[in-house]
Amino acid sequence: MASRSVDMQCWKCGADLLLPFSRYEECSKCRADLHACLGYRHYDPAAADACREHRADFALDKDKANFCDFFTVHSKAYIPQDTAAAQKARAALAEMFKEDLPADDVDSSLTAQTEADRALAELQRLFGKSE
Numbered sequence: 664m665a666s667r668s669v670d671m672q673c674w675k676c677g678a679d680l681l682l683p684f685s686r687y688e689e690c691s692k693c694r695a696d697l698h699a700c701l702g703y704r705h706y707d708p709a710a711a712d713a714c715r716e717h718r719a720d721f722a723l724d725k726d727k728a729n730f731c732d733f734f735t736v737h738s739k740a741y742i743p744q745d746t747a748a749a750q751k752a753r754a755a756l757a758e759m760f761k762e763d764l765p766a767d768d769v770d771s772s773l774t775a776q777t778e779a780d781r782a783l784a785e786l787q788r789l790f791g792k793s794e
Contacts, residue, residue, distance in 0.1 A: 674702035674740035675726070682736065686728055696728035704737040755779040759786065 670682040675695035686698040700706050700722050705715040712721050722729045757764045758779035 671702070671736045671738045672741040673697065674699065674737070677741035677743065686730065696726065698728045698731075698734060700725035700729065700731070702737055702740045703731070704735040705733065706737065706740070751778055755782045759783055 671680050672678065673680055673690040673693060673695055674697075676690060676693040678690055678692040680690065680697065684697050688697045689695060690697060700713060703714070705719070706713060706725070707715045711717075712719075713725060714722075716733045719731050719733045722731065754764060755778060756762075759782070
């Protein structure tokens with residue numbers, strides 16, 4: 664039996680998925696609802712109600728499964744986010760509270776270390792603590 668090519672990616676984590684799937688289907692990797700606006704071909708945050716399909720009913724939670732009759736998957740709905748700023752912030756907080764970073768953040772903490780040191784020094788200066 665020949666292997667099937669990937670039909671789409673999960674809108675949340677980028678996991679490769681195969682079609683078809685039901686309205687209740689979740690991503691096997693991150694458990695995100697797949698039949699959601701964020702994975703829809705006409706999803707557009709700049710459009711009215713974040714949808715370019717004017718006949719579609721309004722959906723409040725764009726990341727939750729819905730009953731949209733116009734749902735068509737967006738094969739490339741996943742947009743990798745630049746997480747460098749968030750990783751720096753996590754490293755700074757971990758340093759401030761003298762905690763260890765989770766294993767997936769350890770490599771990124773190397774570049775954030777000097778930033779964390781500066782942030783900690785500034786906090787100590789502001790609150791009158793010296794080492």
